Amino acid sequence: xxxxxxxxxxxxxxxxxxxxxxxxxxxxxxxxxxxxxxxxxxxxxxxxxxxxxxxxxxxxxxxxxxxxxxxxxxxxxxxxxxxxxxxxxxxxxxxxxxxxxxxxxxxxxxxxxxxxxxxxxxxxxxxxxxxxxxxxxxxxxxxxxxxxxxxxxxxxxxxxxxxxxxxxxxxxxxxxxxxxxxxxxxxxxxxxxxxxxxxxxxxxxxxxxxxxxxxxxxxxxxxxxxxxxxxxxxxxxxxxxxxxxxxxxxxxxxxxxxxxxxxxxxxxxxxxxxxxxxxxxxxxxxxxxxxxxxxxxxxxxxxxxxxxxxxxxxxxxxxxxxxxxxxxxxxxxxxxxxxxxxxxxxxxxxxxxxxxxxxxxxxxxxxxxxxxxxxxxxxxxxxxxxxxxxxxxxxxxxxxxxxxxxxxxxxxxxxxxxxxxxxxxxxxxxxxxxxxxxxxxxxxxxxxxxxxxxxxxxxxxxxxxxxxxxxxxxxxxxxxxxxxxxxxxxxxxxxxxxxxxxxxxxxxxxxxxxxxxxxxxxxxxxxxxxxxxxxxxxxxxxxxxxxxxxxxxxxxxxxxxxxxxxxxxxxxxxxxxxxxxxxxxxxxxx
Amino acid sequence: xxxxxxxxxxxxxxxxxxxxxxxxxxxxxxxxxxxxxxxxxxxxxxxxxxxxxxxxxxxxxxxxxxxxxxxxxxxxxxxxxxxxxxxxxxxxxxxxxxxxx
Numbered sequence: 001x002x003x004x005x006x007x008x009x010x011x012x013x014x015x016x017x018x019x020x021x022x023x024x025x026x027x028x029x030x031x032x033x034x035x036x037x038x039x040x041x042x043x044x045x046x047x048x049x050x051x052x053x054x055x056x057x058x059x060x061x062x063x064x065x066x067x068x069x070x071x072x073x074x075x076x077x078x079x080x081x082x083x084x085x086x087x088x089x090x091x092x093x094x095x096x097x098x099x100x101x102x103x104x105x106x107x108x109x110x111x112x113x114x115x116x117x118x119x120x121x122x123x124x125x126x127x128x129x130x131x132x133x134x135x136x137x138x139x140x141x142x143x144x145x146x147x148x149x150x151x152x153x154x155x156x157x158x159x160x161x162x163x164x165x166x167x168x169x170x171x172x173x174x175x176x177x178x179x180x181x182x183x184x185x186x187x188x189x190x191x192x193x194x195x196x197x198x199x200x201x202x203x204x205x206x207x208x209x210x211x212x213x214x215x216x217x218x219x220x221x222x223x224x225x226x227x228x229x230x231x232x233x234x235x236x237x238x239x240x241x242x243x244x245x246x247x248x249x250x251x252x253x254x255x256x257x258x259x260x261x262x263x264x265x266x267x268x269x270x271x272x273x274x275x276x277x278x279x280x281x282x283x284x285x286x287x288x289x290x291x292x293x294x295x296x297x298x299x300x301x302x303x304x305x306x307x308x309x310x311x312x313x314x315x316x317x318x319x320x321x322x323x324x325x326x327x328x329x330x331x332x333x334x335x336x337x338x339x340x341x342x343x344x345x346x347x348x349x350x351x352x353x354x355x356x357x358x359x360x361x362x363x364x365x366x367x368x369x370x371x372x373x374x375x376x377x378x379x380x381x382x383x384x385x386x387x388x389x390x391x392x393x394x395x396x397x398x399x400x401x402x403x404x405x406x407x408x409x410x411x412x413x414x415x416x417x418x419x420x421x422x423x424x425x426x427x428x429x430x431x432x433x434x435x436x437x438x439x440x441x442x443x444x445x446x447x448x449x450x451x452x453x454x455x456x457x458x459x460x461x462x463x464x465x466x467x468x469x470x471x472x473x474x475x476x477x478x479x480x481x482x483x484x485x486x487x488x489x490x491x492x493x494x495x496x497x498x499x500x501x502x503x504x505x506x507x508x509x510x511x512x513x514x515x516x517x518x519x520x521x522x523x524x525x526x527x528x529x530x531x532x533x534x535x536x537x538x539x540x541x542x543x544x545x546x547x548x549x550x551x552x553x554x555x556x557x558x559x560x561x562x563x564x565x566x567x568x569x570x571x572x573x574x575x576x577x578x579x580x581x582x583x584x585x586x587x588x589x590x
Numbered sequence: 591x592x593x594x595x596x597x598x599x600x601x602x603x604x605x606x607x608x609x610x611x612x613x614x615x616x617x618x619x620x621x622x623x624x625x626x627x628x629x630x631x632x633x634x635x636x637x638x639x640x641x642x643x644x645x646x647x648x649x650x651x652x653x654x655x656x657x658x659x660x661x662x663x664x665x666x667x668x669x670x671x672x673x674x675x676x677x678x679x680x681x682x683x684x685x686x687x688x689x690x691x
Contacts, residue, residue, distance in 0.1 A: 084616065084617065084620075087620060088616055091623060091647040095648050096645070096646070097646040097649060124648065127652065128651070131652075133656070136652070136654055139651055
């Protein structure tokens with residue numbers, strides 16, 4: 001049962017996922033799992049064969065011993081199920097035919113023990129997964145576990161991490177944490193592909209900001225890729241190709257050249273202003289998560305930061321960030337920007353381990369639960385630390401505060417009251433801050449959108465968070481593949497809310513921006529401008545393209561587009577209308 | 591059951607039917623492999639065209655023997671007869687599905 005294919009027969013696999021960061025890359029795959037194990041495909045010399053085979057045998061033996069110890073430790077426990085599982089794993093580790101398969105690979109392919117273990121076990125897991133019988137397909141998870149256990153023995157302390165790359169790679173993983181993604185060196189990591197993840201996952205957001213092409217939600221890509229395989233990541237169309245044939249490689253090299261040329265053209269407009277053909281000025285700001293991304297916003301021609309997400313400070317460590325942690329992160333960012341505006345959003349953590357771990361019982365529906373500003377209003381010491389830091393930093397530049405997830409006026413007034421309390425404290429301590437700091441809110445719930453006229457009286461600006469606004473309005477979880485096609489900001493209901501908010505902001509004469517994902521989509525530019533939006537905050541790599549779009553339209557045309565769209569009642573019609581309209585203006589971007 | 595004397599080794603074959611509800615899933619598969627491994631003889635299990643090593647948990651799992659599947663067990667070696675008897679008893683036992691004690 002030798003499933004492993006030899007090089008001549010390596011079949012090209014085309015996998016479809018979700019494109020989350022644009023661009024094309026063609027490079028060798030670097031496979032990492034969630035424990036950061038690199039599985040390098042290293043050839044060995046024939047003389048090293050016996051050593052590697054012995055390493056395989058030792059790994060099986062040592063892994064077996066480790067399991068035996070674990071099994072014994074669970075002897076007393078309730079875990080008879082755990083014991084069963086260990087017993088099965090142990091049986092696998094003692095399976096002579098399995099071990100022989102691995103050593104055969106070392107023998108015939110002249111590869112390292114780690115690589116042989118990984119290849120063989122992943123082949124088996126893939127084989128199991130294909131079976132109709134649920135019991136067998138679930139055993140794939142056991143096989144991955146056994147693979148990890150064996151690799152732990154083989155790699156031990158010599159774990160190679162992604163931080164020591166010397167050649168260009170495409171990182172392939174089951175899933176990537178924000179910390180891992182943030183650590184990628186752009187010089188060597190040329191593409192990212194993962195089984196899990198969604199468009200708004202943190203890893204995706206970071207990939208976009210770093211300008212690394214990325215495709216996620218590929219489901220089972222890691223079963224088709226071995227370290228060293230040639231991989232194409234098409235971050236424009238959401239496709240990953242493993243072991244592309246020559247023709248495909250040529251096609252993609254051409255496609256990549258065209259894309260790079262487009263990028264260069266876009267780069268040259270970096271210094272030009274974002275002004276429509278008939279003279280309407282649009283402000284383009286960047287969305288960031290880390291201080292390091294601030295530079296990229298400037299590089300791409302952004303006029304400031306419209307959304308500085310502060311959650312990273314909470315997610316990266318075990319302990320709550322101190323006021324100084326906040327201050328240093330914000331100060332680092334503000335210094336990059338000098339006089340340009342920066343909008344700092346207070347903590348927006350929700351259904352994640354940070355807020356859930358502070359509860360005695362996990363919430364049944366965290367998305368609608370004690371998250372974000374609600375959590376802050378009930379955890380004043382945490383909230384005040386952040387507010388103090390933001391106020392202190394306000395003397396270094398043009399800083400604004402934004403509260404997320406405000407659903408009614410009371411919440412807003414409570415938050416403002418606490419802000420004033422903090423201001424009084426700072427006064428008492430003689431610590432300087434900008435007293436007239438602008439305070440705004442995100443409009444991201446239907447209730448806030450529908451009462452925007454009232455909320456507008458007590459804030460200096462709105463920023464429309466179209467991602468969450470769309471989810472709450474359409475009652476769709478965007479991350480749920482079963483219903484995600486229902487999610488669309490082009491839905492007539494969402495557009496009506498958008499129009500309401502924009503009009504209310506204009507009437508109250510407060511500043512308005514759009515900071516959701518639509519702000520980075522060229523097809524929506526005409527619609528947003530036509531509705532009256534004049535400030536967009538988006539992911540920095542897309543700033544040049546959006547600017548290009550703005551510079552190619554007239555407000556007259558945009559108003560016409562908006563008018564037409566608001567009279568349509570089908571999301572599909574609206575989407576294709578917008579795409580066609582945009583394509584006419586900027587054909588090469590589509 | 592058929593018997594042949596080939597050199598010193600007995601070759602014994604038997605046909606069994608999997609009777610327990612969930613087929614040869616984790617527990618029974620484990621018990622089968624453990625039992626088979628106690629004997630010196632080589633033990634193969636066939637289902638249709640597929641022939642696998644009865645002492646390999648990996649290969650038994652891929653056999654995907656569901657309830658009602660007919661398997662042919664063949665043992666070759668000095669204790670072939672005992673092996674086949676023991677395995678038949680195990681597979682046909684009432685408590686084949688029970689947790690490993």
